[in-house]
Amino acid sequence: QQQVKQSPQSLIVQKGGISIINCAYENTAFDYFPWYQQFPGKGPALLIAIRPDVSEKKEGRFTISFNKSAKQFSLHIMDSQPGDSATYFCAASMNTGFQKLVFGTGTRLLVSP
């Protein structure tokens, strides 16, 4: 119930291509769905986030698609660049007296030049 399942584990995309990472959850109490980007030697950094009252959110080349009925959400990176090569984590949050984030296992993205 508390898990967030993320796929794929790793992804190789050519420069200019579209990167797609998927996540699924079970607990309908989750009410905030962020994506974090992590470069080697750094902590995760918030990339983009969505709440369940909208189906899509776009910020630059990054888009979250959210399907509430299927309990799935995905990250799309358009025109992928080598600088996007990083590990991406989806997460889901609910208020249990404090905001608790549950993370997916991560996707290592490599964008080839």
Place this chain on the structure above:
Amino acid sequence: ETGVTQTPRHLVMGMTNKKSLKCEQHLGHNAMYWYKQSAKKPLELMFVYSLEERVENNSVPSRFSPECPNSSHLFLHLHTLQPEDSALYLCASSQEDAPGWGGYTFGSGTRLTVV
């Protein structure tokens, strides 16, 4: 200094040593967290402090002991660790009850190696 700062960045310790990890946030947040990041595993929540009170301890072994002396500082005291405790330890902060809560801000982590 801005954001969340963790020291040291790297730590190698023997199983009988005692050491401490330090985290400081400069964001005015009122909640702080310790996470453990191991290869091929989800980030594991270890401890949560909200308004300087510990509100969650996810069954973490007693060889890990947190301390939150004020809302800006968080420590993780380590003693008699095991090799399987080697991991990246991440500190994060957030502003609880903020309208449109915006998630956590993470530090860069401490890479811990237990030998």
